[in-house]
């Protein structure tokens with residue numbers, strides 16, 4: 084299991100998005116939060132901005148759709164250049180069909196769970212997904228405090244992934260920082276979204292390297308490391 088860091092541009096300066104995307108050189112992904120002011124009480128960006136970003140950076144885009152009707156919109160984000168598209172379990176009308184469509188179009192398919200949504204009802208869907216995202220804040224805003232009470236859900240999700248012998252990734256998003264990343268890694272997460280901890284730092288690329296080091300050390304100690 085390889086540690087991956089995905090800085091969230093929600094905490095970047097939106098007037099300089101191309102520059103900000105390049106400022107996290109060395110990151111595995113660039114996390115792009117798409118919000119529609121319906122599924123979450125905030126509004127960010129859409130397909131045209133994702134298209135421009137995919138031309139502006141070589142870092143693959145990890146698009147997190149916090150929107151209603153992801154079944155209708157997700158394919159457009161793959162066409163816009165996203166390498167991974169995450170839809171919310173709470174919003175998708177037909178998650179299996181949607182995951183298959185995202186994969187068929189050539190991107191990684193991922194499903195997110197809000198803090199109050201349990202993983203267990205979705206156990207049978209896991210083989211259809213490349214990544215599961217456990218939200219560690221209520222979606223909608225950057226800079227919120229990490230919800231410690233999500234750690235058991237991260238642990239249970241990792242156990243389910245292992246039990247089914249799957250290679251899928253387990254992402255955490257919300258309040259991930261130098262203070263919390265080790266707890267997430269110890270619980271079994273391997274893809275870490277960090278907004279304010281990266282873009283709030285004087286040197287975002289150095290912050291990515293430091294977070295990666297912390298997560299890798301914890302992962303190695305916890306014995307999750309098995310390569311994928």
Ligand SMILES: O=C(CO)[C@@H](O)[C@H](O)COP(=O)(O)O
Nearest residue numbers: 093222223225226258278279
């Ligand atoms: O999806 C979201 C918020 O809904 C996140 O991606 C945030 O952008 C993460 O920001 P920090 O909590 O790391 O500041």
